[in-house]
Amino acid sequence: MATIAAGGVVFGRERPVLRGIDFALSGGEMVGLLGVNGAGKSTLLRVLLGLLAPQAGVVRLNGVALSGCRRSAIARSMAYVPQGQDRRLSFTVAEMVMLGRVPQAGLRGAVSMRDRRIVDQALERLGLHALAGRPCNALSGGEWQRVLLARALAQDTPILILDEPLSGLDYGHQLRLLDLLRQLAWEGKAVLLTSHRPEELFARADRVAVLRDGVIAADGAPEVVIEAAAMSALYDVPLRQVDEGRHRFFYRAEAPEG
């Protein structure tokens, strides 16, 4: 079972962003990361991926310090869907998703039947078949986001790290993506996503962590972490909660004046 774990991670260029992060993720779990704008969620993901080197502390991939792992080995273990990636590329959707196979198959390796099957499945899972021949620079924002998700799936890694994957998707695609991530975790992948939607994480995640003031301020079961007092304090808005089945909804406790 794959694991990625941060111990005592400190990161900050001009000012400290991460001040001592202890956080771990294992195969089979879907974990949501909450935090206000600028809290350092993307920074933490990039440190976990080895794209930023922490100034103190260590990140271990399957028990091995990431600093000692080759980039190619990391790319075979972790797929990453960044936020708002530039798309000047003129590749078609199918070609872009096929690029997800490079870490596994190598750049010069011939495309195998297996590669084609995995790409086909990724296109299917993200509802992209009808767009397969379209150039990426002629897609809408949400379509492009789904292409990045499909590319990450095609990478077929045990760990999937997604930065605000719901942003830009229409409501149906958001719900279908959450179902898909849930399914992937059930299949044994470790899934970590940042989100600004506590209600969606409540319903789907196995665990939720809150990044606040540079540390993991809470990390536990959704029903414990995502509750009205904690969410009111986190987002600085008075909230009340309503539970219905396995869902929890929030509404503003008092209407703003005026």
Ligand SMILES: Nc1ncnc2c1ncn2[C@@H]1O[C@H](COP(=O)(O)OP(=O)(O)OP(=O)(O)O)[C@@H](O)[C@H]1O
């Ligand atoms: N390239 C950069 N250079 C300098 N500072 C940066 C850079 N990127 C982010 N920061 C700063 O690091 C801090 C954390 O940013 P980060 O993007 O990790 O936050 P976030 O929690 O993902 O925010 P959001 O919810 O808005 O996406 C912020 O104060 C931000 O201004």
